[in-house]
Amino acid sequence: MIRKRQWTWVASVAGLAAAVSLMAVAFGVSANRSNAAPQHSHAVGTLRAVLDTVDFLDPQQAYTGQAWWAMWDVYETLITYRHVDGGAGYKLVPGLARSLPTVSANGLTYKFKLRKGLRYSDGSKVKASDFKYTIKRGFLATGQGVGFYTGIVGAEEFQKNLTGDIPGIKTNNARRTITIKLTKRRGDFLTILALIFAAPVPTGTPSAIQNGTIPSTGPYRIINYDPSRGFSMVRNTHFKPTKYIPRGNPNRVDVTFNGDANAAVQKVIDGQADYTNAAIPPDRIANARSRGQLKLRAAANTYYFWMNTTQAPFDKLQVRKAVNMAIDRQAMVTLVWGGLGRPTQNVLPPTYPSYKKLTLYSRNVSKATQMITAAGARGAHVTVWTRAVDDAVTAGQYYTSVLNDIGLNARLTILPRSTYYSTIGNENTHAQTGWARWLEDYPHPLDWFDVLLNGNRITAQDNNNYAWFNNKKINKEIEALKKEPNLTPAVNARWTKVEKEIMQQAPWAPWSNRVFPEFFTKQMGCIHMQALYGFDLSRVCRK
């Protein structure tokens, strides 16, 4: 008779063997699974997309590329961008407005007229006064984009008191007119109006976050939003296509959330999804390319490490310069993106006319170490902040090891993506350094320098100037350039100079302009990339 302890041993070994066998089977099944996409004609029917997440599906709140990708076809703005490929996609065209606005000679007054017969997806009429309500709602809801609209007459007062009117916006529902008056001329104001923050919503929409429940004006409307699962987009039956805004090919778009890039890519390979914009794991790029369609999108973006110029040891210029000299930017592009990116030391990406490649900091780790010692920062405790997304964690770990290599005492803190930006943008956090990226909201240098590096725009909370960079001379130049209505060669030359002066102060250690992989099944066709919003789902088809 076998004793009890021998049975325990036998059972334990059998259990271990079973577990190993199951894992081997799982790998084998995963490797051999075939691409079983449904058979369709050219019609798309339902487009199945996998995104990692969206922050909000409320136009006055959302501020991520993924959310805007979806909502560009849901919430229309007075003016919008063309549904075309390449640089032509940056051209502003009428959206809800009948035409581009008339602008007064002094650049302070913009007049729009809405198209006739506009309706929301619930059938209610789109009124001119809804635009004013929308701007007010942004302030009431402390939306992330409200800073763009404080230049409207009366907006700053409304932001302080949250009651009353914004006299700078005058509307006439009968005539369908909207007149906007600014306090100061602003060269990027049209592009600001094209931001989804300014997409009209029905008057009376609660200022509390409304994810996917606000009636839409675009070709689709959102249904079934579940923050842990995803959402769907179905046709807005009250939408009428225009010359610039197409009806949209898919009848329905089902978006599933999956934060695991490997799993998202595998879903497309296995035919369980048609598209994902997940960061292809660097070790699977060739595999993905062979088993699907890998498109690369060169969106205007910069990935960087900010260094808080008000917090030791980064309050010392020598330390910030040392960090710039220590980072191996090409190695980071390889590690984090699998090579899908270009190293950079610039704030602006190369898509801008004012871009001139900067090579201020040659890599020299030993010199960087000496500079840290000379600055008296050797052994200084540093907390590196990053968010809980694979590429950001990888970049954060590498950056932490670099800081330790040059003599700092760095530790990594990883925050959930939902709280990351609000935490590092809060002055009470006293965050020293960390990961960040910027994808352009609109194609203008102001979207970079004014938002991210103008000391006058620093706020105690939800601050976007994570370096707390406040250089009076540079601030003054940015404010002056804000008034320039057009990006002439002379204006661009001034932006180039501003960028160089900023990087000489090194509030950032920029490291790459990423090239975004967009991954599709082999059955998808008509794949077009819009310059600002990425994969244009309205034009997609099946082969």
Added chain:
Amino acid sequence: MAEHAVDPSLDTPALLAAEEHEVAIVGRSPWYLAWRRLRRNYVALVAFAVFCLIVLACAFAPVYAHHVAHTGPNDTHVAETVKVGGKEKVVIGGGAVYDPKTNTFDTSKSIIVLGPTWWHAHGRFVLGADNLGRDAAVRMLYGGRNSLIIGIGSAFICSVIAVILALLAGYYGGWVDWVISRFFDLIWAFPVLLLAIALGSALSVNGFHHFGIHIEPGSLWIPVLVISYVLIPYIGRPVRGQVLSLRQKEFVEAAVGQGAGPIRIMFSDLLPNVASTILVFFTLIVATDILTEAGLSYLGAGVRLPDASWGNLIASGQQQIHTAPWLAVAPGIAIVLTVLSLNIFGDGLRDALDPRAKVRIEH
């Protein structure tokens, strides 16, 4: 000489006398008897040896890192090469290549991370490199160090607190027992892992700076204290039950009658009688704590990156599960071996220490 019973836990004094060549019967302590039973349980001893081997290997992680692998656990070797069997190999190579002339990327190659060299590189990258070019074997050992420190440390702290509370509750009874039991119930009401994640996440950002105690955010004390706290009832409740029943025994009444104070009675009379239970629970709770730590670190609420633990190594290795599965599997196997060996040893210890267990053995 009489045949020995197959089951050593059934040793009787007569048997022992026969073994000792029929000399006069000498009284042996329960601990000696337990040791004799344990040393005949070869399975438990082998399991303990495996556990000790794992602990030793992890304890010597700095020696391995410095003298064998010649690298630290967080040192990246991205653009470096290693000689493997005489051939130069890149630690991290491949990847998309940008052609500035055509402004396009050649995506025909993925990143290739150096695989296991199995000692063909003179001890470097024995288990290969991870996605940041770090030595996976070095990180495994350092990860084991952290996981074992947290597992054993939290088990010790948990046991000390739980035993003290159980002694107080069982000895005094009444409202003291009521308060302590409700405290156990309060912790017990929460799912262990969820409570640990909530506490770990909350403390991992700013650390703990209250009541004169200062613990920095990255400190191992955070997961140690969090895991100790959430598992207190797992030892406290059974020990409390035993103390309650022992409290009614005559020897305790005798001690009370002789004027012994509560502290003396709890620690000199009651504690030795529950020591065997505590010892068994301790080994089992170490295994539970190692698993809990692995779960917490996997979810990002335990040991903070870039420091390694077996849990966060599995999470990191998961990113390369398709191309380098050993990065996730190896720490998983380490956890399984450690927990299994502790559980088997714990079972053997219980059989050896608890004489009543022999009554439950079925023949």
